[in-house]
Amino acid sequence: MKLFVYDHCPFCVKARMIFGLKQTAVELVILMNDDEATPIRMIGKKMAPILQDADQYLAESMDIVAHIDGRSGAKILSGSNNPALAQWNKDVTSPLYSLAIPRWAVSDFEEFSTPAARDYFTRNKERMLGSFEGHLAASPDYIASLNQQLLALEPLIQSPDAVNGELSEDDIHLFATLRSMSIVRGIVYPPAVEAYRVRMAERSGIDLHDPIAI
Template identity: 30%
Template sequence: MSRLYIYDHCPFCIRTLIVAHYRQVSDLQQVVLLNDDEDSCHRLIGRKMVPIFEHQGITIAESMDIAKLLDELGEGPKALRPLQLGEAIQPRLQPVQAHSWALTYPRVTRIGMDTFATESACDYFRAKKEALLGCSFEQALAETDTHKAVIERVLAELPPLTLPSEQGDTLSWNDVLNFPPLQYLTLVDGLTFPPRLQQWLHEVAELGGVELYFERAV
């Protein structure tokens, strides 16, 4: 039995889950850690970091290394399509990352995720992320309209992403990389996604066996 240790909100963890589900990796136990559980991470890899993958006595901790190994272990009939540089959206999202964080960090602890099942886990996350944001969650929420306007402009300008339904209901490595930061933004109630991008999100979520947060958005 292999084990995949994750936070259920973590974009890097979502990469590995998409590959594991899509490639139909068998005998894989998913272990959701509390956000303030430092001991488990240090026991496994000597530092606080997820995802962590245990397989045949080996433990690895880089999300794309894990994803590539899960791809090799998978038994599913459909391979992941190769990476296409023209569909890389990270260069467009990176300059507005602070706005994305200001929208998502104050909200993610409020939608019932297992990673934040305890008050101490929520407090731990808040302390870390408020330090990163340079403001309180309350201030970030109060400035929602400003942050939304920036993110919505960038979403509208993203290059068209190939729909899995246009490629025989298959996923690509672009989908694995592009989905997590956009999935995170579905936490934000009322954030506008262009119709094609929203369709792409739903198709990737279904094929990758992961959820979108539209129905729980705050």
């Protein structure tokens, strides 16, 4: 199997996680950000992640998660979800993207390893989000808001090994969000959140961006 991703992409993190958690082998392929032809040939649109399983292509991160979790052995995401976590994820999305997207755009990711690929991302995301300059200037406010939200997350974390005590889809969504957050310098993780994101990075085999945080 091959999994086509961008390093920065939180949806790709979701798909990558299930391979790490299930200890299932996959070849990770980083797509260039301006490569439209490859994903369009595979799934008819320019979107990642994409799983190639034999001659089949599967898009949509959570479909990939379900496909791999149901594939062999017992399902690993067997726990139930907590609606408060879905709400938390929703609440942090806007400040998180305002902080993370301009930082991803200048980070040393393989999908941006040509000037054209980096320009493609910047052009598309500025069209969506507005000028990065304004968002970067507002960073202190966004960071303060996320730090506040992280205090509210802490009591929802039951164990560093699984947010609800038993692995569930909530872990996939929550770790993808926290991994995106790790590109932002100045975020303060309360102890239980810190233990959770470090343990989940280890279990899923996905690096946090702390060392390159801006």
